[in-house]
Amino acid sequence: MTGEVAFGLAISxxxxxAAIVAAGRGDRGKILVDLAPFYDHPRGAVAxxxxxxxxxxxxxxxxDPKSQAATLIKPLAEAGIKxxxxxxxxxxVAHGEFLDLVNDRLLEHLDQPPLTAAVRAAQQRRLGGxxxxxxxxxxxxxxxxxxxxxxxxFQRWEELSKPGVYVV
Amino acid sequence: MQTSSRNSAAPRxxxxxxxxRANLARAIQKTAVVLGFETSLGPGLMPWQDEVNALTTExxxxxxxxxxxxxLEVMRQQGKTVDLLSMMVARALRRPGTxxxxxxxTRLEARKxxxxxxxxxxxxxxxxxxYVDIRRGSGSEALLFSNGSMLGLVSNTQTSGHxxxxxxxxxxxxxxxxxxxxxxxxxxxxxxxxAQLWIVSAAGTERSAYFRGKVExxxxxxxxxxxxxxxxxxxxxxxxxxxxDPAVWRRRMPALGITVTEETVxxxxxxxxxxxxxxxxxxxxxxxxxxxxxxxxQDTWAACAAPGARL
Numbered sequence: 001m002t003g004e005v006a007f008g009l010a011i012s013x014x015x016x017x018a019a020i021v022a023a024g025r026g027d028r029g030k031i032l033v034d035l036a037p038f039y040d041h042p043r044g045a046v047a048x049x050x051x052x053x054x055x056x057x058x059x060x061x062x063x064d065p066k067s068q069a070a071t072l073i074k075p076l077a078e079a080g081i082k083x084x085x086x087x088x089x090x091x092x093v094a095h096g097e098f099l100d101l102v103n104d105r106l107l108e109h110l111d112q113p114p115l116t117a118a119v120r121a122a123q124q125r126r127l128g129g130x131x132x133x134x135x136x137x138x139x140x141x142x143x144x145x146x147x148x149x150x151x152x153x154f155q156r157w158e159e160l161s162k163p164g165v166y167v168v
Numbered sequence: 169m170q171t172s173s174r175n176s177a178a179p180r181x182x183x184x185x186x187x188x189r190a191n192l193a194r195a196i197q198k199t200a201v202v203l204g205f206e207t208s209l210g211p212g213l214m215p216w217q218d219e220v221n222a223l224t225t226e227x228x229x230x231x232x233x234x235x236x237x238x239x240l241e242v243m244r245q246q247g248k249t250v251d252l253l254s255m256m257v258a259r260a261l262r263r264p265g266t267x268x269x270x271x272x273x274t275r276l277e278a279r280k281x282x283x284x285x286x287x288x289x290x291x292x293x294x295x296x297x298x299y300v301d302i303r304r305g306s307g308s309e310a311l312l313f314s315n316g317s318m319l320g321l322v323s324n325t326q327t328s329g330h331x332x333x334x335x336x337x338x339x340x341x342x343x344x345x346x347x348x349x350x351x352x353x354x355x356x357x358x359x360x361x362x363a364q365l366w367i368v369s370a371a372g373t374e375r376s377a378y379f380r381g382k383v384e385x386x387x388x389x390x391x392x393x394x395x396x397x398x399x400x401x402x403x404x405x406x407x408x409x410x411x412x413d414p415a416v417w418r419r420r421m422p423a424l425g426i427t428v429t430e431e432t433v434x435x436x437x438x439x440x441x442x443x444x445x446x447x448x449x450x451x452x453x454x455x456x457x458x459x460x461x462x463x464x465x466q467d468t469w470a471a472c473a474a475p476g477a478r479l
Contacts, residue, residue: 108473
């Protein structure tokens with residue numbers, strides 16, 4: 001990873017896996033998601049994120065505070081990591097944007113089996129008049145949920161970092 | 169396990185039976201006859217039900233149940249609810265004060281089954297009015313036995329079972345449970361009792377993580393030949409078997425040719441989606457019955473793959 005990246009974190013419903021996904025612009029200009037940073041037991045997630053934070057200075061570290069990953073927020077903060085928490089509106093936007101990027105072929109992935117398995121089994125649930133990923137399915141959804149919040153956080157950073165005229 | 173003489177279907181996985189152990193199969197069979205159940209084979213239960221009851225109610229030398237947990241995976245319309253009612257009533261009559269909790273997909277479904285299906289059958293039997301009465305009050309529906317036993321309902325949103333103790337918990341249609349909260353509600357009430365928890369269902373959906381876990385654990389235990397603590401019996405079609413082949417149905421559906429006809433199964437195959445038929449009638453799980461890609465198409469996801477890309 002050499003460019004700007006955002007990280008997303010999620011924990012599986014059975015709390016046996018945590019996923020840290022990096023999202024950024026790939027070398028072909030599309031948004032690329034990479035599960036390589038971490039896919040293991042949640043107990044190692046904060047330490048791994050601390051290392052990634054120091055090494056890559058990410059533009060954001062995103063967590064859905066109404067998910068299993070909520071338990072990471074406090075230890076991440078204690079480790080000195082600034083966490084971006086999504087509200088309900090952000091969660092449905094993140095879901096919708098992720099689907100749009102996939103359907104428009106504007107997202108790239110590395111064909112990593114846990115992420116592909118999660119996408120294959122993915123289901124949706126109603127949330128706030130729109131939809132979000134359904135975490136309670138037989139196949140661990142944490143890679144997909146982490147990728148979704150990582151992409152959302154990266155896009156928000158891109159919006160803010162574009163040159164423009166601002167009224168203060 | 170033995171297979172029936174009229175039907176060649178055998179479970180694909182089953183905890184090995186221990187013939188030297190006593191069991192309650194005969195008492196359950198007698199109860200089924202009293203309740204008026206009969207098939208083309210005659211009064212009472214089908215052979216597969218009898219075999220399930222013999223295994224699941226095996227008793228140790230002290231007369232206690234060997235298996236505190238029973239997992240039964242069987243396709244729809246094979247007679248599992250008939251077997252469950254016979255088993256529960258037999259258990260209620262066997263020991264005074266037996267407390268039984270039953271749940272289905274929803275409390276409403278369980279209530280309908282108790283009041284609209286089971287109770288009329290009991291009323292027509294010689295168990296009524298001497299041995300069994302009913303309490304219909306909403307929220308406290310139960311079969312009340314004259315020996316102090318009770319068969320009540322548990323809501324799938326309930327956080328605690330009926331009363332302080334439980335001798336038999338039955339989670340029917342367990343595929344509808346998304347987590348183990350019902351089991352967590354029942355288990356503590358069983359701690360001091362010679363109790364059993366029955367978890368019964370056809371195969372589930374992507375959301376049936378609770379029952380899927382029980383099935384995987386049960387199959388592993390059966391493969392290891394374990395004959396203590398928990399037992400599993402699973403009827404299902406193999407992943408690569410043709411779901412439209414009647415020979416597969418005969419090999420896998422234990423009630424086919426007894427209470428279910430091939431014509432009925434064929435008609436349902438024509439009317440249902442293949443994925444639902446494979447789930448409900450062949451007990452195949454979504455990774456086989458339903459290959460996924462419901463939200464994101466397989467081709468779409470494949471088109472986004474860029475294995476050599478770098479951030």
